[in-house]
Amino acid sequence: MSFSTKEIWKEFSSSSIGLVGMGILVILFCMSIAAFIAIPAETFKEWNDPANWLTYPKSALPVWVNYFLSHKIPEHMILKPQESYQKSGNVSVVTDVFAVDYEYDSFPSDFVYQYSVRYAGAPLVQLSVTRPDGLSSILMSTSLPYSYNETMFSGMLFSTDDSMKKNLENNILFSFPVTALPSQDLVFSDPDQNKALKGHYIFKAKIYDVDGSITPDQSTFVLGGKAYGLMGTDELRRDLAVGILWGTPLALFIGITVSIGSVMLGLVYGVFAGFKGKTTDEAMMRFNDIIYAMPALPLLIILAVTIGNSIFLIVGFLVIFGWVGIAKVSRSMAMQIKTLQYIEASKLMGQKDFKIIFKHVLPQLLPYTFASIAISVPAAITTEAGLSFLGLGDPTFPTWGQILHDASVYGAAERGLWWWILPPGIMIAITGLAFVFIGHAMDTIVNPKLRR
Amino acid sequence: MSIRRGGNGKLQNRNCNVMGFKKYLAKRAITMFGVLMATLLITIALVGSNMDAILKQSVALEIRQQVTNNKSLVSSFKTPDQLNSYIQNQIKQRVVALGLDQPWYTPQRLGLAMYKILTLDFGHAKFLTSDTGSSDVKDIILERLPNTILLFTTATAIVSLIGILLGAIAASKVNSKIDKITSGFAIVSSSFPVWWVGIIMIFLFAFVYPIFPARATPTIPMTDPGYAVSLLYHMALPLITLVLIGFGSWAYLVRNFLVGVLQEDFIMAKKTAGIDKKKILYRHALKNAAPPIITVLALSLSGSLGGAIITEAVFDWPGMGRLYYEAISVLDLPVIIGATYVLTAFFLVSVFLADMLYGYFDPRVRRQ
Numbered sequence: 001m002s003f004s005t006k007e008i009w010k011e012f013s014s015s016s017i018g019l020v021g022m023g024i025l026v027i028l029f030c031m032s033i034a035a036f037i038a039i040p041a042e043t044f045k046e047w048n049d050p051a052n053w054l055t056y057p058k059s060a061l062p063v064w065v066n067y068f069l070s071h072k073i074p075e076h077m078i079l080k081p082q083e084s085y086q087k088s089g090n091v092s093v094v095t096d097v098f099a100v101d102y103e104y105d106s107f108p109s110d111f112v113y114q115y116s117v118r119y120a121g122a123p124l125v126q127l128s129v130t131r132p133d134g135l136s137s138i139l140m141s142t143s144l145p146y147s148y149n150e151t152m153f154s155g156m157l158f159s160t161d162d163s164m165k166k167n168l169e170n171n172i173l174f175s176f177p178v179t180a181l182p183s184q185d186l187v188f189s190d191p192d193q194n195k196a197l198k199g200h201y202i203f204k205a206k207i208y209d210v211d212g213s214i215t216p217d218q219s220t221f222v223l224g225g226k227a228y229g230l231m232g233t234d235e236l237r238r239d240l241a242v243g244i245l246w247g248t249p250l251a252l253f254i255g256i257t258v259s260i261g262s263v264m265l266g267l268v269y270g271v272f273a274g275f276k277g278k279t280t281d282e283a284m285m286r287f288n289d290i291i292y293a294m295p296a297l298p299l300l301i302i303l304a305v306t307i308g309n310s311i312f313l314i315v316g317f318l319v320i321f322g323w324v325g326i327a328k329v330s331r332s333m334a335m336q337i338k339t340l341q342y343i344e345a346s347k348l349m350g351q352k353d354f355k356i357i358f359k360h361v362l363p364q365l366l367p368y369t370f371a372s373i374a375i376s377v378p379a380a381i382t383t384e385a386g387l388s389f390l391g392l393g394d395p396t397f398p399t400w401g402q403i404l405h406d407a408s409v410y411g412a413a414e415r416g417l418w419w420w421i422l423p424p425g426i427m428i429a430i431t432g433l434a435f436v437f438i439g440h441a442m443d444t445i446v447n448p449k450l451r452r
Numbered sequence: 453m454s455i456r457r458g459g460n461g462k463l464q465n466r467n468c469n470v471m472g473f474k475k476y477l478a479k480r481a482i483t484m485f486g487v488l489m490a491t492l493l494i495t496i497a498l499v500g501s502n503m504d505a506i507l508k509q510s511v512a513l514e515i516r517q518q519v520t521n522n523k524s525l526v527s528s529f530k531t532p533d534q535l536n537s538y539i540q541n542q543i544k545q546r547v548v549a550l551g552l553d554q555p556w557y558t559p560q561r562l563g564l565a566m567y568k569i570l571t572l573d574f575g576h577a578k579f580l581t582s583d584t585g586s587s588d589v590k591d592i593i594l595e596r597l598p599n600t601i602l603l604f605t606t607a608t609a610i611v612s613l614i615g616i617l618l619g620a621i622a623a624s625k626v627n628s629k630i631d632k633i634t635s636g637f638a639i640v641s642s643s644f645p646v647w648w649v650g651i652i653m654i655f656l657f658a659f660v661y662p663i664f665p666a667r668a669t670p671t672i673p674m675t676d677p678g679y680a681v682s683l684l685y686h687m688a689l690p691l692i693t694l695v696l697i698g699f700g701s702w703a704y705l706v707r708n709f710l711v712g713v714l715q716e717d718f719i720m721a722k723k724t725a726g727i728d729k730k731k732i733l734y735r736h737a738l739k740n741a742a743p744p745i746i747t748v749l750a751l752s753l754s755g756s757l758g759g760a761i762i763t764e765a766v767f768d769w770p771g772m773g774r775l776y777y778e779a780i781s782v783l784d785l786p787v788i789i790g791a792t793y794v795l796t797a798f799f800l801v802s803v804f805l806a807d808m809l810y811g812y813f814d815p816r817v818r819r820q
Binding site for chain 2: 286289290293294295297298299301302303305306307378382385386389390391392404407408413414416418421422424425428429430432433436437440
């Protein structure tokens with residue numbers, strides 16, 4: 001029953017299924033590391049903060065669907081400006097230039113220019129567009145409130161503003177009736193027919209100030225579309241790619257912690273019972289039977305509702321119901337090992353039971369332990385996902401179950417928002433599969449009987 | 453065990469076995485009862501303090517209403533303070549009469565609560581009602597229980613049938629294409645959460661291709677003669693999902709048991725004796741693999757009852773699971789306690805049945 005690490009690795013690397021599992025696991029770990037590097041931990045809290053997602057589109061498709069569509073749907077774009085500052089005489093001008101290559105077959109849903117400046121005086125903001133066909137138009141101009149002292153001002157220019165449409169009608173000659181159309185359908189339209197005009201658009205925002213000082217702070221140009229990012233967005237405008245990425249370390253944490261916790265607990269419990277034998281064994285196994293026969297999910301739900309649903313508590317609850325099976329198996333293994341001569345010998349030499357268990361019995365069970373850890377990870381992940389799906393999970397962490405819960409609350413299946421439902425479930429399955437594969441490969445090493 | 457041959461010895465042996473089996477069963481029954489009590493105790497312990505707060509609130513509300521509705525009583529008080537102190541007094545009396553002045557963990561109250569639940573007296577639900585309008589928890593549960601049993605027994609029956617057949621085929625051709633596909637499908641299908649597959653099925657077969665209804669609750673009243681048909685039609689989607697997710701791992705399990713049995717010496721002997729391979733597989737090997745298969749059958753039935761909570765919530769199937777989900781979402785404690793008790797009882801009965809069947813099929817268990 002004893003194996004050296006080298007032997008195990010040799011056996012393991014010859015099992016293709018185990019290597020596949022290992023490969024998936026490595027990818028998942030890389031994703032977790034990427035999540036930690038790309039997205040700071042404090043932003044975890046911003047997942048549920050709607051203010052954080054204002055510039056994102058609602059229920060947008062993933063961008064890559066355009067590859068499969070003949071009619072390209074517009075991407076949602078959040079553009080950063082090319083900023084320049086000029087001062088001639090007593091007039092200072094800040095210019096933000098946003099360039100877009102518009103290659104879609106329908107119009108954007110809207111566009112918004114967001115800006116914040118620090119100024120003194122009464123500056124003027126002017127937004128204009130230059131289109132691929134060379135035509136250009138002022139879209140909107142507005143003056144900021146007068147301020148004697150230097151103040152900070154944030155504002156937005158919306159495509160829904162009435163003046164924008166009037167400016168467009170005055171500057172560009174459209175050969176079709178425009179009254180019923182919103183201004184974004186005009187900005188991006190061919191002048192001869194109301195179809196999207198593809199090409200390079202330049203939006204220019206100028207902020208003038210006479211006799212005053214002006215320092216731009218931040219500005220973005222949001223071109224509203226129906227597709228965003230690698231995985232799309234949900235009804236609350238959240239970028240699902242971020243959610244899926246964050247879910248990876250969380251799922252790994254939950255799965256691995258629960259399985260290591262319950263396997264260790266079960267192992268020590270079982271080995272102790274099996275090694276001690278007699279009344280101790282009997283009493284411990286009866287207790288084991290009681291936990292074993294308890295319906296886990298109803299009790300987990302009651303625990304989550306009454307005690308609390310922080311992620312650490314849930315990990316604890318899952319351990320409570322997870323150790324029993326392993327305790328049973330390791331007990332019977334310990335009973336076999338107990339009869340081996342060297343154990344008898346160390347007993348005769350007067351070694352303490354505790355020492356024998358930790359020095360001679362437990363190490364023998366290690367290969368089995370690793371296999372059971374790998375095998376019990378998927379159940380922990382799916383159970384947590386299930387609890388989260390019922391709305392009983394930790395709401396502060398975007399686990400995959402949590403995302404699916406939100407999807408079901410907003411009726412994603414009924415509304416055909418497949419990009420909201422599919423990825424979390426597939427990720428749960430892939431993560432589970434990785435551990436099942438690894439566990440399966442280890443199991444064949446530990447139990448040579450299975451190899452036949 | 454005696455090794456003596458002859459009728460007498462055999463009889464003794466048998467008696468001894470039956471005694472052993474009875475003892476074994478008695479031991480299991482006691483454990484099961486212990487589990488039932490422990491689960492009940494844990495449930496009451498977890499919800500007890502909340503339960504008391506809710507009960508006290510409802511007593512206070514009830515008495516306040518009674519007093520204010522009684523005009524002559526109200527007019528007999530001169531100041532509002534007097535009225536208030538009278539009401540407080542009444543509430544206190546009622547609380548004492550109901551035993552609510554003592555915490556829930558005193559032996560009397562705990563004993564009473566356990567006794568009531570054991571005799572299936574779950575009290576009245578706070579918010580939920582049965583379709584007939586009764587708020588008695590027993591009525592609500594009795595209305596929902598048949599639906600859960602119908603769905604999950606049907607699913608388990610179909611799954612085990614397909615599983616045993618497919619598993620036997622896979623076992624007879626180890627490492628063949630069909631064997632590999634079965635194993636692969638088993639591993640992949642069991643990695644997906646059932647409820648997630650349920651959502652996908654609803655998405656595909658209720659909205660993209662509207663073949664089945666999305667909500668599994670029949671829309672016509674229970675008294676309608678077409679109710680049974682409607683129920684079955686609404687059951688189709690959850691049933692298909694459960695079967696789809698379940699049969700793969702079943703086939704895999706049966707295959708593994710059978711492969712183990714097929715390596716035994718007696719099968720080899722039969723093979724060398726020239727008995728038909730199919731006959732060996734279905735007559736002898738399957739019979740010997742029966743005990744673990746039956747155990748798993750009983751256990752998976754009971755296991756699916758627990759999983760029913762999420763599955764039924766997804767499909768909106770009017771069973772125990774959805775009842776549990778509804779009770780949790782409005783924190784209807786009497787219903788939670790009652791449903792936990794019934795779910796646990798069912799779970800334990802099937803575990804006990806599994807033990808019994810295992811003992812019946814595998815004599816080694818009895819001799820322990």
